[in-house]
Amino acid sequence: MYKQDDLEYISVENSSSSAKIALQGAHIFDFILKERGRVLFLSEASEFREGKAIRGGVPICWPWFGANENDSALPNHGFARTSLWAHQSTQTLSDRETKVTLTLHSSPETLVLWPYAFCLTLDIYVGKVLRLELTSQNLDTKAFTFTSALHTYLAIDTIYETRVDGFKAKQYFDKTQNTFAIQEGTIDFSKEVDRIYKNVKNDVVVKDEKVHHTIQTEGTKTIVVWNPGEVLESRMPDLSDHTKMLCVESANVLDDAVTLAKGESHTLRQTIVTEFRDVSISR
Incomplete structure (x- = not known):
């Protein structure tokens, strides 16, 4: 076990790649393809402090996404991303692949925030x-409904030259305008973008001249795309450079919120396939 500032993390390395995973939030904050480059963005200003979400990597939003609908005083994006998870195992599947398993169970602290038993x-x-x-x-005696997201920060060369394919003619909810619209043409990243795309059954591809990320999702048809833009970044002290990141999030929100009866389970799966072009973007 290693430590960065206040947070303990697991370090993984094999012949394909390396990763760092904080126990707080089960948060993978670094993933590097060997001899190629860094796949996930991590803000240089991010704080590794107890109770503070890491700015970058893949935060886990659960059991609600965004602000809590019933009580805005509750933690934004839920409590999973700032809770201490238990490391269950690290398995060597081959010389090129490693599996890390972490768990979080309901506790007296979580029951105050969300009154259900879960794993x-x-x-x-x-x-x-x-x-x-x-x-x-669901380990409770009654059904519960949750929203969630794998809030993935992808490393890119520059947001102003980034294209996203896979949303043609898809309906989306624009959180910056509080309206629904249909995607036409390319996404304009010259200002804040915060959109929830619906009914996305295909892969999503994020690409610029130096890197292509293909995001494959199972367990939902909803994808969130977010970049804060220059104005919002100026109000975010833990974000170092919005031009080097784009969030593409597999999310159970809107029509894809999940209701589980007693004993039922649901899996949200995201796979990121990254191809580097010409030069590495690792920093």
């Missing part, structure tokens, strides 16, 4: 691709 399991596959599987299990 969360995150399986992280570190190899030629990065795959995350978040399984939610």
